[in-house]
Amino acid sequence: MSLDALLEGIARTQNPTVAGLDPKLDFIPAFIKECAFAQYGETLEGAAAAILEYNKGLIDALCEIVPAVKPQAAYYEMYGTEGVKVLYETQKYAREKGMYVITDGKRNDIGTTMEAYAVAHLGKVKVGSKEYCPFLGDALTVNGYLGTDGIKPLIQVCNEYDKGIFVLAKTSNPSSGELQDKLIDGMPVYEMMGRMCENWGKELMGKYGYSGVGIVAGATYPEQIAELRAKLPETFFLIPGYGAQGASAKDISAAFDKNGLGGIVNSSRGIMCAYKKEGCDEKDYAGAAYREAVRMRDEIMSFVGEIKLPN
């Protein structure tokens, strides 16, 4: 699905948020782990089974009201090849439920190697006369430190398969400024990266005014979000840092344009671990995730107003 499909999902649900799926075992209710370990033992297979069960419960609860999921590759790789299988199964399940899938892998390399990542996460690979989807992302997060050589192969694959990317510009962490805020000819690195994205995006324009080359812009830096929104009118924002990392809905409001489009706000732990914060029965973890997703949507929409797709 192209980035346009994500915008349509956001408009349909009137909800510019994405549920991050970062399934550490610590986040998963004990009853799910016990059941998985009873079947597979305390093994990587057992961990993987628990994660998949947990993710499916979350996706079932959220798919009607949240337009997208963002599985974070690190948490699947952490459980080895069994975990990576669950990344695939999670992507597949979320797609079947109509959700847009942003694979958060922050991949980066050059030339044919970047092409391999693009094929892996957004395209199809040829094996003899057959073709397969290695993974099932609709978009992939990437790191632009290597410049155009690292991005062009992605654009090609995105064009061929109708996919998108989000390039790190201003990340949400405290030390993001060590490099990203530094000035190059008077312009901060994050802005320079953003402008490169706006430029790369010309080759991947969608029908609602935003290109398939988005950026990552952390909610924890509201001034930079406002500045980037003004300077990058065709660039869509993936916005981490809401909730657990301390940013509020107001901090994010500048990301949105007059149609209520322009960004999608991620919450991972806030939604996944809502049952812990709420203190409800852990068997109701998916219900708690739903309630937190509604609360987050309502809070953000109070600043966004109505979301309309432009003609």
Add this chain to the structure above:
Amino acid sequence: MSLDALLEGIARTQNPTVAGLDPKLDFIPAFIKECAFAQYGETLEGAAAAILEYNKGLIDALCEIVPAVKPQAAYYEMYGTEGVKVLYETQKYAREKGMYVITDGKRNDIGTTMEAYAVAHLGKVKVGSKEYCPFLGDALTVNGYLGTDGIKPLIQVCNEYDKGIFVLAKTSNPSSGELQDKLIDGMPVYEMMGRMCENWGKELMGKYGYSGVGIVAGATYPEQIAELRAKLPETFFLIPGYGAQGASAKDISAAFDKNGLGGIVNSSRGIMCAYKKEGCDEKDYAGAAYREAVRMRDEIMSFVGEIKLPN
């Protein structure tokens, strides 16, 4: 194994090179693919079986004379979860043969997510009361765009498990300068990144004068290599770009110190596809890889001289 173990391997073999394992199906001799497809069909399983067979042949041929391998994660992810299994199996096989394993993943993220990548590729993960190695790298390439928050979790895991990282500083590609050569307060970004690595490395010093926080410095930029060697005396270099990307042994010579230490030079396609260039029987692909590895070693050693571990 710590970075010290890599230096010991380099001294033992008198060979400061690493064989990149970037197994595109196109690189693999037809007889291996035919055999794998006969057993598994033209499937991802078939592709994975062919890649593993090919890699094992290369490792068998190289393990006595080349101290390290560098599997590039992208080429394994390109064949889906079956491919990722082969990444693990390749790492395992190379280790059994005494080779140092550099996982080329260019991973990057922050806080607990970066910790998950560190655990995935360099550490052990807890599942209930048990512990497992998700993957089997001795070192991991990483991208430092996110600053210290993205590196500290790695240092911790490296200290705990005696591992190393290589952070992208000056990459070998033509567009690497778009960001990396830009000046910040008069200092190019690649140097600033290198200095951050030299500083992060203080927490991971080895016994031969180099820390476990290395950098990636492309052979295609010999002046920058010389400059970085002078400015970063405790930082070890992983050097891509030799051969297929156009750099010569002379271009790289400035990376080495008076003991012949200081860097390790990668060749991927040059070694993997030596049988194509040589025009030999493809069944002798491993022999051709061996001959190319010897040629490359001799060419580089003609500039390095003898390699000695300092007392």
